[in-house]
Amino acid sequence: MHKEFQDAAAGFPDPFRLLVRETAASTNDELRTLAEGGAPDGLVLLALQQTAGRGRRGATWFSPPGESLAFSILLKPSEPKALWPRLALATGLAVAEAAESFGPAAGIKWPNDVWIGRRKLAGILVEAGKDYAIVGIGMNVNSSAFPPEVAEIATSLRIETALDHPRHEVLAAIIHSFARRCREIGADFDHMLDCVRQRCVLTGHRVSLSTSSGPRQGVIEGIAPGGELLLRTESGLDRLIQADEVRILE
Ligand code: BTN
Secondary structure (H helix, E strand, C coil), rough: HHHHHHHHHHHCCCCEEEEEEEEEHHHEEEEEEHHHCCCCCCCEEEEEEEEEEEEEEHCCCCCCCEEEEEEEEECCCCHHCCCCCHHHHHHHHHHHHHHHCCCCEEEHHHHCEEEECEEEEEEEEEEEEEEEEEEEEEEHHHHCCCCCCCCCEEECHHHHHHCCCCCCHHHHHHHHEEEEHHHHHHHHHHHHHHHHHECCCCCCCCCEEEECCEEEEEEEEEECCCCCCEEEEEEEEECCCCEEEEEEEC
16 A cells, blocks of 8 residues: 555655655644654655544544545745645645546635535645645545535545546646646746636535625625635625635525
């Protein structure tokens, strides 16, 4: 198992390198510890079994061993820290592109969930440290069923294609796409954003969501030049830099 991943990592673009752990509580947390100890830009930490995976807003992220991917990427971007939140969109795009290389069209649920149809294929958790960012990715690859709590909202590459996919190949596809997209948060952001817009599953839909100033409803008009979500409400057009619990109503 390790060997397949290590062989795939031999073809990673610079500066990406792979470290495989049999077990990790959360790859984001373990990579943060490595980053604080001076680990280099581009280190990818993959856990064959992740026992305490974290999602956004403190949620638990469940990664069934053997059928999913749970890994984190350490980045030391040269762009100003104010632009690092764009990594969420860059990562969502990279994961969607990688998924598509295995068959199904993939969408981005702003800011960074990856969907196939109306179901979640992958979740992304970007966290910033002092001079580094940790990009955590959890993807359902060969799962054929999910726990009841998520059975209605989750999917996997296997469910969508009726095929098993070697996880090391999926990992390599994500890293290749990510290596390109993570460099587009500065000067090339407009171009990257156009690719995100083409995959935005929320555009044109009425949604409900929660913001720091309370719940909102409206129609999503798209994504603004800075990456914000454009929400049309009765009182005007809002540019949201953050929103949770985004639900499509119609
Ligand atoms: C979400 O959809 O809420 C984000 C899920 C992110 C899960 C990944 S799995 C690898 C990395 N380690 C973690 O603890 N979380 C991320």
